[in-house]
Amino acid sequence: MKKFFEEFKKFISRGNVMDMAVGVIIGGAFTAIVNSLVNDIFMPLLSLITGGFDIAGMSVSFGVGDNAATLNYGAFLSAVINFLLIALVIFCIIKAMNTAKDKMLSKPEESKAPTTKKCPYCMSEIDIQATRCPHCTSELP
Ligand SMILES: [Zn+2]
CATH class of the missing domain: 2.20.28 (Rubrerythrin, domain 2)
Known part of the structure; x- marks a missing residue:
């Protein structure tokens, strides 16, 4: 058991744990930004294009009455669309960052x-x- 805590101490004091924590926290905040961009900007635009059609509300119900089983494929579809939009946004951000990095790194080659x-x-x-x-x-x- 003592060895376990020693290993844990080593793990904590290694320094990159803090880097990882910062990464996770920034990642969480970043997720909120991307989610907001998708939910508050892209989804309304999408519904504008589709004429206010509510994708998430689409469902098929089997049987009648309040207890009938419903297949909420609309919610699933909107989750898929959300994922695709988030992936697209992240791709665009990474692409922009890479372009900026390339521009910063590639100084004009000095003629040797x-x-x-x-x-x-x-x-x-x-x-x-x-x-x-x-x-x-x-x-x-
Ligand atoms: Zn010679």
Whole structure:
């Protein structure tokens, strides 16, 4: 049992636990934003396009009366649509972030100064600072 707590202490003090906690918390807040975007912006637009048609309310009932079994396939459909919209939104956000990252990282390539030169006697590629060619041993100006 003592070993168990020692391992637990090691796990907690490793530092990346805090990173993970921050990630989970930010992920939770992010989920709320995406959910709101889907539920408050996209879903009303979708219902505008479909003429105010309530997808979530679609159902089929078997039998009659209040106790009849109902197949709420509308709720299932709206859950699927929700998922697709959330996936789309997250995809767009990640794509935008990747594009921004690429732009930040890709600095204009500096034209590298040449590090080699050609020996005028044997035409070999040699170091730019060489005063004597290593191939033909000619002295270089
Ligand atoms: Zn040479």
